Amino acid sequence: MADEWNPKILAIICNWCSYAGADLAGGARIQYPSDVRTIRVMCTGRIDMLFIMKAFANGADGVLVSGCHFGDCHYLAGNFKAAKRMFMVKNVLKNLGLEDKRFRMTFVSASEGAKWATVISDVVKTVNELGPSPIAEFKK
Amino acid sequence: MHEYAFFLGCIAPNRYPGCEAAAIKTSEKVGIKLLPLKGASCCPAPGAFGSIDLNVWYAMAARNVCLAEEMKKDITLICNGCYKSIYEVNHILKHNDDLKDRVNEVLAEIDMEFKGSQDVWHLAELYYDPKICGVQKIRDSVTTPLTGAKVAVHYGCHLMKPQKERHFGDTENPMWLEELVDALGCESVQYRNKMQCCGAGGGVRGYDITHSLDITNEKMINLQEVGADALTEVCPFCQLQFDRGQIEIQETFGVSYGLPILHYNELLGLAQGMSPQDLALDLHGIDCTPFLKKVL
Amino acid sequence: MAEKEEARVGVFICHCGTNIAGSIDIMDAVEYAKTIPNVAYADQYQYMCSTPGQGKIVEAIKEHNLTGIVVAACSPRLHEPTFRVATKEGGLNPFRFEMANIREQNSWVHMHDKESATAKAKDAIKIAVAKAALLEDLIPKSVPVEHAALVVGAGVGGIQASLDLASAGIKTYLIEKWPTVGGRMSQLDKTFPTLDCSQCILTPKMVDVGRHPNIELMTYCEIEKVEGYIGNFDITIRKKARGVLSPDEATARGIVGGGCNGCGDCAEVCPVIKPNPFEMGMAPRKAIYIYHAQVMPLLYTVDFDACVKCGLCVDACGDKKAIDLEMEDEFITLKIGTAIIATGYNLMPIENKREWGYKQFDNVITGLEFERLICASGPTGGHLIRPSDGETPKSVGFILCAGSRDNTGNGKPYCSRFCCMYSLKHAHQIMEKIPGTKVYLFYMDIRSFGKMYEEFYYRIQSEGAKFIRGRVANVLEDPQTRNLYVRAEDTLLGRPVEVECDLVVLAAAVQPVDEEDVIRKHFGVSKSQDGWMLEAHPKLNPCGTTTAGVFLAGVCQGPKDIPDTVAQAEGAASAASIPIHIGQVELEPYFAQCMEELCAGCGMCIDLCPYQALALVDRSDGSGRKVMSVTEAKCKGCGTCGGFCPGGAIKMQHFTSPQIHAQIDAFLCGGEQ
């Protein structure tokens, strides 16, 4: 694996908007980079900060959380409550000395297939620019 | 002082030097400093170049932007045609990486690179922007209010359209230039089909002069209808079409209107106390004296 | 690990013809799957969702004694239910199934890079297996369904849906914000292409909803709050103060033989005059009013914003005592099983397109205004006049796609779908009523796609209407004559045209009603990119939404003409009646559960729950300390509590923390072989 580095990026996304948006991108055959692996939860509200910290501890180069737009959450305001936590994640990452750009929260609705593709491309681009996560390097 | 790289263009210095003088002097009084953009070429003209070879258009315009990037200054200019070329190319290249790479390949031959780090503004919009200057500052800078004159406004197509690539909001009935005109003490008037083309742009003047004059003529009729004492615009090419065009209209259709045409900078210059000689108003095709008599 | 039994997962990878196999090396993935810990069996098949494909799952469960199933195929949003059934048939709990999405989120979006697509598919399978190994048996909860339905909006769609539901024996509440039912269709004069009179075909239906024993008509009402879930929605309705009592309400107040009988004596004496929105503001109404003669119910309404409370109407009403000027808004709660949203449309504010001069020039009007002007019951008694001087127009220009199919950012990118046809109809009506009038239609394309529509188009052409293919650049007014000059480029002839017209009609684009966002959010329905409500599936579930038990009918889901609206309304009614007739629904068992031994009773989760499903109760061990407890029927399984619980004491079934941690580990640790 030393010859070529491919970023390991985890996306945790909500079932109702972002997952549906990602499916729509598929239906429309919009091509985007293949470095992201997704885990589906019902709502971004479900996402425990520990999930993200665990991913980084395990050597993830980037983590993306994506849900519905504010006001559109299937469960009223789960995304809002999640967003508050995600700010904390950013702070913790900074304090740990990890670039907080490796973590991102976005809002992609069920009808925004094209936006999903741009978000993924953008996340991959950012992580590529940052290079491998120092934690992953350390673990080697 | 806000500093900008001043892109001069071709028509202003060659046909209406007053525009150039006015731009530099008036802007200084409202806190905008224009620095010469050394080594600038033609913008290049959007109709003449753009409709024949887009790649040349991109590359030449990008080169002008590069000069400003080297100065680390945003560009400002006083001509709608230049605005179309330089603003739009800058905008397009910033949003299209492929094209940017292609243009940079060409620019590499002269050791230049388009980075997309600067913006492009029309001087008139800087005047209107409250963060830079704003209507109030313009009003405060007036020493000789131009009271008693009705002035109509022509925006010009390249300034406002295509709507999607501009940032002016309403392109069908904008009112911001009117506000700037009213600030000088004169009264702006509305007329029929205000947003109609001057008749010159897009190569129409070069291709079919009669048709182009036809359009100008209609504009003149609409202006006469509301009794405008002068027409102001923000583009030397529109100015050329309205000013010299009136003489051509007389030759072709036999009607004369005698409507003085002034660039907004010239108008502002008058209001700030510059003399008609400083503004080279005697070089205009249509005699400005009736208007000057009314306001000075 | 948490399981006592050893996990034995079966993996099945679908080719989906070449949809998946075209970009992913299936055989390689199968071989890889066999190496993943806990995998007891791995196989592939052409179409897993087919009967033989599902049969493979059933067999393998029995043969290999599997405890969990992973199917790597399309999106779980499509086929999760299918494979759950297969899992169940094999004798496992249906929730011991997990899907790996290798089509929508893999093969279709990485079509040209087989290598990395295959790598991604392997990871997806590994992640799914990690979860499948930890899945537990879950029992869905069955809840009874209230034998009643709600229909929001009483236009033609809402009326049809209510009639269908009610005739199927379901108690139906039809609520409408206007004081009368009928909606947009009641404003129309004729309908295309049959040219029958809109009121004539609608009024009987309006009367039917008024007297159907199963329909409770609630006009002048708005939705205030929606709570609950499929089968058991609690709806709070704001009954706006109408200022007028119906005969029933009067009787309830002890006024015998009283209440409004629609005589109109009150309106006669009312001194306040306002524009009538039903006539698009072109006719007056009083502060106490009805929209038009055929309103249903026939009850006057007081416009309290305009009323000066002079009391003249109260005197005129006399013994009927129908008017109560001190009336206040009331709140009513309803219990319903399913709901249909049919809120319809508004015209976009076409004055924003300044180039066409609407609201600047009197003689530029919209299509809906034209309908009222040409309608025999309209403000002019059906005589088409131009607003500036009341003259009969001799030439009329129609601007089609006014604001539709417009990508300038100032209009709507979509096609409004019925403007072409109604403009053709308008053209016909003018030529019929005022022979000799010249009619010009400026169009981009004529979209006459429905039954008998194209034939109608030919008919209008042969009647002499002029069709000019070109988008109108601007409309100018001659200040003296008030005539309009319409300028466009005739794209067929390739030259500019200018036509002088007495009257210009804009076929303005339609947009969702102003309240749509509010209603949408009440019911948790998503919005599509163009602003209309989002259906569950554009092809296979056009009436459903992502909220179980909520359905869509008519234009609120996207522009539609009357036949399509009625068809969709009947579809929605049928879909909405299914759970009601079955009498119960199964809820997905994704409830939160409190692990008492970990819960410290801090109560942080209580406020986070959007559904008030959580409460603090006394611990069962009698220690006097508190623990959280969940009311399962109220919990919808979002997991917001579980994502926050500082002690990790909340178990979100099917999305438990150990499961998600295992998924993360599977992806990031001990991967690549």
Ligand code: FES
């Ligand atoms: S359901 Fe998508 S964020 Fe809550």
